[in-house]
Amino acid sequence: MGMYLLLLVAGVCWGQYNPNTVPKRTSIVHLFEWRWQDIAEECERYLAPNGFGGVQISPPNENVIITDPQQPWWERYQPVSYKLCTRSGNETEFRDMVTRCNNVGVHIYVDAVINHMCGANAGAGDHATCGSYFNAKTEDFPAVPYSVWDFNDHKCKSRSGNIENYHDISQVRDCRLVSLLDLALDREHVRSRVAAYLNRLIGLGVAGFRIDAAKHMWPADVKAILDKLEDLNTQWFPAGTKPFIYQEVIDLGGEPIKGSEYFGNGRVTEFKYGAKLGTVLRKWDGEKMAYLKNWGEGWGFMPSDRALVFVDNHDNQRGHGAGGASILTFWDTRLYKMAVGFMLAHPYGFTRVMSSFRWPRYFQNGKDVNDWYGPPSNADGSTKAVTINADTTCGNDWVCEHRWRQIRNMVIFRNVVDGEPFSNWWDNGSNQVAFGRGNKGFIIFNNDDWSLNVSLQTGLPAGTYCDIISGQKEGDFCTAVEVHVAADGMANFLIGNEDQDPFIAIHVDAKL
Ligand code: QV4
Ligand code: CA
Numbered sequence: 166m167g168m169y170l171l172l173l174v175a176g177v178c179w180g181q182y183n184p185n186t187v188p189k190r191t192s193i194v195h196l197f198e199w200r201w202q203d204i205a206e207e208c209e210r211y212l213a214p215n216g217f218g219g220v221q222i223s224p225p226n227e228n229v230i231i232t233d234p235q236q237p238w239w240e241r242y243q244p245v246s247y248k249l250c251t252r253s254g255n256e257t258e259f260r261d262m263v264t265r266c267n268n269v270g271v272h273i274y275v276d277a278v279i280n281h282m283c284g285a286n287a288g289a290g291d292h293a294t295c296g297s298y299f300n301a302k303t304e305d306f307p308a309v310p311y312s313v314w315d316f317n318d319h320k321c322k323s324r325s326g327n328i329e330n331y332h333d334i335s336q337v338r339d340c341r342l343v344s345l346l347d348l349a350l351d352r353e354h355v356r357s358r359v360a361a362y363l364n365r366l367i368g369l370g371v372a373g374f375r376i377d378a379a380k381h382m383w384p385a386d387v388k389a390i391l392d393k394l395e396d397l398n399t400q401w402f403p404a405g406t407k408p409f410i411y412q413e414v415i416d417l418g419g420e421p422i423k424g425s426e427y428f429g430n431g432r433v434t435e436f437k438y439g440a441k442l443g444t445v446l447r448k449w450d451g452e453k454m455a456y457l458k459n460w461g462e463g464w465g466f467m468p469s470d471r472a473l474v475f476v477d478n479h480d481n482q483r484g485h486g487a488g489g490a491s492i493l494t495f496w497d498t499r500l501y502k503m504a505v506g507f508m509l510a511h512p513y514g515f516t517r518v519m520s521s522f523r524w525p526r527y528f529q530n531g532k533d534v535n536d537w538y539g540p541p542s543n544a545d546g547s548t549k550a551v552t553i554n555a556d557t558t559c560g561n562d563w564v565c566e567h568r569w570r571q572i573r574n575m576v577i578f579r580n581v582v583d584g585e586p587f588s589n590w591w592d593n594g595s596n597q598v599a600f601g602r603g604n605k606g607f608i609i610f611n612n613d614d615w616s617l618n619v620s621l622q623t624g625l626p627a628g629t630y631c632d633i634i635s636g637q638k639e640g641d642f643c644t645a646v647e648v649h650v651a652a653d654g655m656a657n658f659l660i661g662n663e664d665q666d667p668f669i670a671i672h673v674d675a676k677l
Contacts, residue, residue, distance in 0.1 A: 181391070181407050181408070181409065181430065181431040181432075182409075182410075182431060182432055182470060182471065183407075184218060184219070184372075184409045184515055185272060185372040185373060185397065185402060185406060185408075185409045186218030186219055186272060186372075187218065187272075189216070189580050189583055190216050190218030190219075190270065190271075190580060191218060191515075191516065191576075191580050191583050192217060192218055192509065192515075192516045192517065192518055192576050192579055193218055193219040193220060193221055193272075193274060193515075193516075193517050193518070194212065194217055194219075194220055194221070194517070194518045194519075194520050194567045195220075195221040195478070195517055195518070195519050195520060196220050196221070196222065196223075196520050196567075197223060197238075197479045197519070197520060197521055197522065197540075198223050198238060198241075198252075198522060198539070198540035198548065199222070199253065199520075199540075199548075199563075200252075200253045200254050200258075200548050200550065200551075201222075201225075201253050201254035201258040201259050201262040202254060202258055202261070202262070203550060203551040204220055204262050204266065205258075205261055205262040205265040205266060206551075207220075208262075208265060208266035208271040209269055210553075211568065212266075212271045212567075213269035213271050215573050215576060216576060216577050216580045217271055217567070217576060218272065219266075219271055219272035219274055219372060220266065220272075220273055220274065221275075221276060221517065222253070222262075222273060222275060222276060223241055223251070223253055223276055224241045224242065224244070224251065224276045224277070224278045224377070225249050225251060225253065225259055225275060225276075225366075226246065226247045226248065226249065226251070226278065226362065227244065227245045227246040227247070227248045227249075227250055227251065227293050227294050227295040227297055227308070228240050228241045228242070228243050228244055228245060228251060228283070228294050229243040229244075229245050229283040229284070229287045229293055229299075230293060230294060231243070235539070235546075236252075236539045236542070236546055237537035237538070237539055238537070238538065238539045238540065239485075241278075242278055242345075242377065243281075243282070243283035243287060243345065244278050244282050244283060245282065245283060245293035245295070245297050245306060245308065246293070246295065246297045246299075246306060246308035246309050247309060247358070247359075247361075247362035248295040248297065248308060250294050250295040251294045252294065252539075252540070252542075252546075252547065253548065259369070260369055263370040264370060267370050267401040268401075272371075272372035272373075272401075273370070273371045273372060274371065274372060274373045274374065274409065274411075275363075275366050275373075275374050275375070276374075276375045277362075277363060277374040277375060277376055277377060278378070279348070279350075279359045279362075279363075279376065279377070279382075279390070280342070280345075280347065280348060280350070280377065280378040280379075280381045280382050281341070281342060281345035281348055281378070281381075282299075282301075282304075282316075282345070282348065283301055283345065284344045284346070285301055285326075285341065285344045285345075285346055286301065287299075287301040288301060288302070289301065289302060289303075289305075295308070301346060304316050309358055310358075311348070311355070311358070314349075314352070315348060315349050315352060315354060316346055316347060316349055317339045317340070317341075317347040317348070317349050318347075320335075320349070321336065321339050321341070321347070322335065322336065322339075323336050323340045326340060326341055326344075327340055327341045327342075327343065327344055328340045328342055328343075328381075331420050331422075332420065332421055334422060337380060337381060337422055338382060338383050342378060342381050350382055350383070350386035350387070350389075350390070351383070356386070356389055356390050359390050360390050360393035360394060363390070363394055363408075364394060364395050367394060367395050367396075367397060367398065368395070368398060369398070370397075370398045370400065370401055371397075371408070372397060372402070372408065372409055373408045373409025373410060373411070374408060374410055374411075375411055375412075375413060376411070376412040376430075376431075378413060379413050379414050379427055379430075379433075380413070380415060380416075380422055384427050384429065384430060387412070387427070387430050388429060388430050391408075391410060391430055391431070394407075394408055409431070409432075410430055410431025410432065411431055411432040411433065411434060411473040411515075412424075412427045412430060412431060412434070413434050414426075414427055414433050414434060415434070415436050415486055415487040416433075416436065416437075417437055417440060418437075418465075425467065425471075428467075428471050432471050432472060432473045432515065433471055433472065433473065434472075434473050434475070434478075435466050435467055435472040435474050435514060436481075436486075436488060437464070437465065437466055438466060438472070438474045438475070438476075438508075438513075438514065439474075439475055439476045439477055439478070439481065439488055439492055439493075439504075440487070440489060440491055440492065441464060441491075442493070442504050442507065442508065443476070443488070443491035443492050443493045443500075443504065444491040445457060446493060446503055446504050446507075446612060447491060447493075447500065448596065448612070453595055454592065454595075454596040454598045454610060454612050455592040455593070455594050455595060455596070455598060457507070457598060458590050458592065458598075460511055460513060461511070461512075461513035461514075462513075466513070469512070469513045472514035472515065473514065473515050473517060474508060474513065474514035474515065474516055474517070475508075475516070475517040475518075475519060476492075476493055476494075476504045476505050476508055476519065477492050477494045477501075477519050478517075478519060479519070479521075482494040482495075482519065482521060483524075483533060483536040484532065484533055484536050485536065494519075494521070495519075495521055495564045495566050496526070499665070499666070499667075501566075502569065502571045502572065502634075502666055502668075503610060503612065503666070503667070503668055505518065505566070505572050505575065506572075506575045506608065506610075506634065506668055506670065507608075507610070509572075509575035509576060509579045510575065510579070510582075510600070510602070510608040510670065511587065511600075512585075512586070512587050512602070516579065518566065518567050518572060518576065519566060520563075520564065520565055520566050520567045521563075521564040521566065522540050522541055522563055522564060523541075523562040523563075523564055524538035524562075525538065541561050541562040541563065549561045549562075549563075551563045551565075570634075570637065571634050571666055574633035574634065574637055574670070575633070575634075575670065577672075578606055578633060578670055578672050581605055581606060581672045581673060581674045582602035582603065582606040585602035585603030585604070585605045585606070586602070586603050587600060587601075587602065588600065588601045588602065588603055589601040589607070589621070589622050589623065589624045591609075591619075591621050591622075593613070593617075593619075595613050596610070596611070596612035596613040597609075597610065597613050597617045597660075598610050599621055599658070601623055601624040601625070602672075603624060604624050604625055604626065604673075605672055605673050606625075606670070606671065606672035606673070607623040607624065607625055607656075607670070607671055607672075608668065608669070608670040608671075609621070609658050609660065609668060609670075610660075610667065610668040611660035611661075611664070611667040611668065613662060614662055615662055616659070616660065616661045616662055617658060617659065617660040617662075617667075618657075618659050619657070619658055620655055620657045621656065621658065622653075622654050622655055623650055623654050623656050623671070624654055625650045625654060625656075625671070625673065626650070626654075626673070626676075627650050627651055627652045627654075628649075628676045628677065629643070629647055629648070629649055629650075629676065629677040630643075630647065630648045630649075630650060630671035630672075630675055630676050630677070631643035631644070631645070631646075631647060631648075631671070631675045631676075631677070632645060632646035632647070632648060632669045632671060632675075633670050633671065633672070633675050634646075634666050634668055634669055635665075635666060635669070637675065638674075638675045638676075638677065641677060642677075643675075643677065647677075648669065648671050650671075
């Protein structure tokens with residue numbers, strides 16, 4: 166009995182940290198604001214063939230339609246109900262996406278906005294993506310249903326009813342985040358409505374959830390909801406599989422609420438990761454790549470098996486949320502590829518790649534006044550399709566970072582080296598560094614202002630390897646740089662500091 170009980174407990178705890186990706190698929194991509202039909206196609210034509218484990222989708226539940234400014238991206242973080250219709254598509258399209266992606270081994274992770282409903286100032290009426298009536302003033306959401314009893318107003322002690330002080334733990338949990346009506350997640354009715362929403366998605370085949378604004382919910386309330394969740398759909402997952410849970414908790418230190426409070430529920434976003442990596446690659450604050458030797462827990466990050474990591478996310482790539490000016494994004498192309506390459510090569514954490522849309526940034530007094538812009542859209546407000554160009558890039562202002570050769574090939578690199586230890590670290594005391602992953606892969610960076618020319622122990626079997634950053638292996642040839650590893654594992658590396666991509670990565674599946 167003892168062992169069985171232990172396994173059962175282990176089973177319950179263990180499942181929520183496990184991303185539930187198909188074996189040897191070790192990353193997910195956030196297809197921010199993509200339409201469901203485009204995601205279904207991308208799963209089949211690109212993500213499955215290139216070894217992506219899954220997709221984080223934008224919130225699929227009905228949201229308020231905001232007209233001032235004109236349908237900002239963040240209207241999707243103002244729920245009106247849990248009906249599945251948004252600018253990304255309707256329930257039929259959602260079902261089709263989940264089925265088609267699951268059928269090719271690319272799983273779906275839903276951005277679950279369950280801390281709140283829409284902003285207190287969102288008015289009343291049916292200006293919502295499913296046309297449901299609501300009244301923010303009276304906290305009336307008949308399409309759920311929620312009424313005034315289901316909100317935290319009586320609990321919040323701040324003057325405005327909004328969070329005013331992030332050092333007051335109760336305010337952060339029980340008051341309104343930027344006026345968003347705060348749900349009373351200690352009430353059984355609310356817990357059951359939220360659980361019913363998530364279980365419906367599980368029934369349709371999703372593999373897990375990003376818990377939005379988790380810092381603003383008591384960990385025990387989140388747990389009470391997670392304990393109501395069913396196991397994943399056995400059409401695609403082994404019986405008894407728990408949904409993968411990763412909670413958005415911005416903890417850069419300095420606040421009383423810590424990410425570790427949420428470890429009992431699942432993984433947690435590690436925001437220190439992108440903030441620090443951006444600082445190091447920009448060489449700010451005296452940081453240099455040589456210091457990355459103990460990257461991970463050595464830098465004060467949470468345990469690797471609790472961390473969800475990323476270089477940038479949909480908030481901090483546009484100055485929302487946290488991370489500040491050091492965050493690297495697709496706008497900083499050259500350094501961004503290095504950062505994503507480093508993240509995907511290093512064993513720390515479970516990795517999420519950002520895939521964005523371009524918007525007309527316009528800075529006034531150091532702030533991008535266009536940070537609210539929604540996805541590329543047609544005159545009628547509908548979201549534009551993702552078009553694919555002949556060179557495999559995306560059109561219609563979709564950035565498709567996940568399709569950039571350097572990033573795609575590093576997603577594959579991570580799959581090839583999965584399970585291999587961090588090994589053979591080398592640095593020049595400045596910004597030239599290298600490390601391997603057992604005998605499966607090796608990567609080297611030159612972020613100094615002079616060229617790199619060094620012979621290093623790679624740990625790899627002898628042979629000719631294709632650099633998968635400047636090119637890749639196609640058939641029996643390398644399309645760009647070749648690296649020759651001698652019988653003793655040594656190889657010479659030459660990287661000019663003016664190179665378009667001043668880093669080289671090789672692995673055993675890119676060996677001639
Ligand atoms: C404004 C004022 C308020 C005022 C209110 C009254 O700021 O002080 O009380 O008007 O009218 C939008 C606007 C915001 C507006 C609010 C309510 O930007 O100016 O308040 O709506 O009308 C996204 C955006 C927010 C946006 C929100 C809702 O980032 O700007 O607010 O969606 O539309 C913290 C949290 C963290 C959070 C992060 C942004 O700890 O959890 O802030 N990150 C997640 C999501 C993020 C989302 C939310 C949480 C909310 O990643 O995208 O916020 O669901 O760090
Ligand atoms: Ca709350």
